[in-house]
Amino acid sequence: MSILSAQDLTKDYPGTRALNKVSVTFDSGRVHALLGKNGSGKSTLVKCFAGAIQPTSGKMFMDGEELSFSSPADANQKGIAIVYQEMSLVPSLSVTENIFLGRLPKNRMGAVNWRKAHAMARDLLDQLNVKIDLGQIISRLSMWQCQVVEIIKAMSHSPRVLILDEPTSALAAHEVNMVFQVLRALKKQDVIIIYISHKLHEIPEIADTVTVLRDSELIGQKDMKDSSNADILHMMFGEMEHKARPQGMKPGDEVVMSVKNLSRKGKFEDVSFNLHKSEVLGIAGMLGSGRTELLKSIFGADPYDAGEVVVKGQTAKKRATPISMKKMGLGLTPEDRKKEGLILIHSIRDNLCYASIDRTRQGWLENRKKRIELADEQVDSLHIKVSNLKASANSLSGGNQQKVVVGNWLNTQPGIMLYDEPSRGIDVAAKQQIFDIMWQQARLGGSTLFVSSELEELLDTCHRILVMHDGRIIAEVDPETINIKDLYAMCMGGKA
Amino acid sequence: MSMLRQLNARKIRDFLFDHVVEVILIVLILVMGSVSSTFNTTANWLNIFRNMSMKGLIAFGMTMVIITGQIDLSIGSTVAISGVIVARACRDLPGMMGISVTLACVIGIAVSLLLAILMGALHGFAQHKFGMPAFIITLASQNLLYGLAGMLSGGFPIANTFPQWFTVLGTGRIGGYSGFPVPALLLFLFFIIMFFILRYTTTGRSMYAVGGNQESARLSGIPVLKTKIFAFASVQVMCVIAGFINSAQVLSGSYSFGRGWEVDVISAVVIGGTSMAGGIGKMWGTMVGIIFLGVIINSMTILNVSTYAQYVVRAVFMTIAVLVATYQAKKKA
Numbered sequence: 001m002s003i004l005s006a007q008d009l010t011k012d013y014p015g016t017r018a019l020n021k022v023s024v025t026f027d028s029g030r031v032h033a034l035l036g037k038n039g040s041g042k043s044t045l046v047k048c049f050a051g052a053i054q055p056t057s058g059k060m061f062m063d064g065e066e067l068s069f070s071s072p073a074d075a076n077q078k079g080i081a082i083v084y085q086e087m088s089l090v091p092s093l094s095v096t097e098n099i100f101l102g103r104l105p106k107n108r109m110g111a112v113n114w115r116k117a118h119a120m121a122r123d124l125l126d127q128l129n130v131k132i133d134l135g136q137i138i139s140r141l142s143m144w145q146c147q148v149v150e151i152i153k154a155m156s157h158s159p160r161v162l163i164l165d166e167p168t169s170a171l172a173a174h175e176v177n178m179v180f181q182v183l184r185a186l187k188k189q190d191v192i193i194i195y196i197s198h199k200l201h202e203i204p205e206i207a208d209t210v211t212v213l214r215d216s217e218l219i220g221q222k223d224m225k226d227s228s229n230a231d232i233l234h235m236m237f238g239e240m241e242h243k244a245r246p247q248g249m250k251p252g253d254e255v256v257m258s259v260k261n262l263s264r265k266g267k268f269e270d271v272s273f274n275l276h277k278s279e280v281l282g283i284a285g286m287l288g289s290g291r292t293e294l295l296k297s298i299f300g301a302d303p304y305d306a307g308e309v310v311v312k313g314q315t316a317k318k319r320a321t322p323i324s325m326k327k328m329g330l331g332l333t334p335e336d337r338k339k340e341g342l343i344l345i346h347s348i349r350d351n352l353c354y355a356s357i358d359r360t361r362q363g364w365l366e367n368r369k370k371r372i373e374l375a376d377e378q379v380d381s382l383h384i385k386v387s388n389l390k391a392s393a394n395s396l397s398g399g400n401q402q403k404v405v406v407g408n409w410l411n412t413q414p415g416i417m418l419y420d421e422p423s424r425g426i427d428v429a430a431k432q433q434i435f436d437i438m439w440q441q442a443r444l445g446g447s448t449l450f451v452s453s454e455l456e457e458l459l460d461t462c463h464r465i466l467v468m469h470d471g472r473i474i475a476e477v478d479p480e481t482i483n484i485k486d487l488y489a490m491c492m493g494g495k496a
Numbered sequence: 497m498s499m500l501r502q503l504n505a506r507k508i509r510d511f512l513f514d515h516v517v518e519v520i521l522i523v524l525i526l527v528m529g530s531v532s533s534t535f536n537t538t539a540n541w542l543n544i545f546r547n548m549s550m551k552g553l554i555a556f557g558m559t560m561v562i563i564t565g566q567i568d569l570s571i572g573s574t575v576a577i578s579g580v581i582v583a584r585a586c587r588d589l590p591g592m593m594g595i596s597v598t599l600a601c602v603i604g605i606a607v608s609l610l611l612a613i614l615m616g617a618l619h620g621f622a623q624h625k626f627g628m629p630a631f632i633i634t635l636a637s638q639n640l641l642y643g644l645a646g647m648l649s650g651g652f653p654i655a656n657t658f659p660q661w662f663t664v665l666g667t668g669r670i671g672g673y674s675g676f677p678v679p680a681l682l683l684f685l686f687f688i689i690m691f692f693i694l695r696y697t698t699t700g701r702s703m704y705a706v707g708g709n710q711e712s713a714r715l716s717g718i719p720v721l722k723t724k725i726f727a728f729a730s731v732q733v734m735c736v737i738a739g740f741i742n743s744a745q746v747l748s749g750s751y752s753f754g755r756g757w758e759v760d761v762i763s764a765v766v767i768g769g770t771s772m773a774g775g776i777g778k779m780w781g782t783m784v785g786i787i788f789l790g791v792i793i794n795s796m797t798i799l800n801v802s803t804y805a806q807y808v809v810r811a812v813f814m815t816i817a818v819l820v821a822t823y824q825a826k827k828k829a
Contacts, residue, residue, distance in 0.1 A: 354712070
């Protein structure tokens, strides 16, 4: 029996407090669900435990002994293991080799003792009742098998605390059960299991307690059997009040884009909707709901199998590309701004002018003056805080980077903007500015398709919200009348 | 006042840091000038540029390819086959078709250029559509063109078939016997053209974008495939022109020309500060890299350093220059 606890744990970042005097206790032999919406402080808490960041003040204890880490290696030493969302396995190596990466058992000659390595790996698998071919390479395994190998790799260090960061987020429903079986077997080994998830309907099935954080503070810790779904939602969201939307923001009647029965195998199915002039249309959906894939297909960045996209009465060709959709007046700010939106090593000015490269073209040549004008225009109107436009995009803060991605597209004078999670990882002020841009575009007659998993944002910003789950649009809701808890439950595919 | 001085000192330091390869080059030139009385003469400098003209031309094209995030290792074979094609055209076409040698030569030139563009398109297409590494595709082309050049020439150099005007490309001088060599002239002419394309056209801008982050470029609606093909075709066209100069100088076409040139060409590009990772680079830098290589080779010849020792010295200088360039890139990131 061991106990992990935090006492008045606080973490300050410049300008914000990510964790505010959180005191909480986790005991072994149970699965503790750690819940909270994005930015609630749950990853900050977990990162403190894992030694990835150091708390500003407060203390952490393991069985009464005070913990102080300066690196993740320190935390590992004390028996705290964490399995992050991103895969940390080497795809081209076998299961056994991945489990013992960097510490494969050797024989007297200094060569790898494969027989011993496989036996040790087999032992770990047997303890958890898992059947996976140890000689198989990771890239041939299914997603749940990879996740289980991650868990087993962490368990091979015999940790006392195992932290799982959304282990099921990338899994299909039937695969989740396989992972849960492993977790149930783990409970018998006297380990403290902390389980972060956004999939609310899974929680009752696997967790013994729920711990909820909201706005950097601990809201409560309860036994699972004493709390209903509604309780948990209430703890997560509290009493929400609506922020006032700008006045006189009625969308027009004219349909500027209609998506008809759009399908892409394994990604989304039979999606249909209309987007009106001056409308901000939201799509609410969690990770893996198919929302990103949908936007990319509409924009011509990914193919689709069936259906059609009609923009201002003109049907997009079947094999559309970002180039052809750009000509039809569409723009997309991608989900991952660093990998897909920006060219980090290039200057801010260059990054503001890539999509509008045709507007700065003069015959064969590029009109440099026009380029500088376009860049300056966006820096002014989007309030991008920057002293030197020649500095690399890499040097900007997340919020300013996002504004550069938006500015890059606004320079093409798009009629329809698609935003994929535009507010991820940026500060509150920058978020509000991004929403202001959407409204400003709406006032000028532009239309916006706005995908987000932060539901408050959608409620505050949109005229209408489509709810996407498992690749389908399952509902259309009115942000004026829907309650956030119901919307959240709908996104999760459950009932309110 | 002292702050102003500090600021200036810092500016100077930054400037020197950004142009460290140029600084090394100038020091090298000054040292050589004081050691040897023949080094800093007009004749010697024209000689350096004439000698580096062929690899220089190719390096300009290679700069575009590397900025686009690709590589072309087939360049040497393209140099060889273009010479062979023109030599063979001049030898056989007049007899076969009853045309003048001049027309035969023009046909040879046209076929070579067409082949270059075709190869460039092929490289770009194969890399982009199938995601094959350019390294491998162009390595295959290197063998393909080498083999074809050997077959076309029957394994022997085809000598003394060119019309007089063609040989001017290699041996001509503007303004008499000690005048400006035509190959050096071509080097400067194409430097200006390639500099201009890279810096002032949207195609040039697109190369940086595609090499900097292909996915971001694609999602910004930049024609990725077209850009790659343009870059790959550019370097091949440069190879063909270099091949003409080379064959015109030695008055023959042979499958063995151009072998191993990729080493010097890529070295010059990288010494000039172009990043092998793509997205960063300058045409001017490549010019500096070419002069750098030319000066080292020329100096060692003047100083009577043995051929093998020359390779060692070149290796040392290249490593230092690339080390500096890499350090600069890291510092900037």
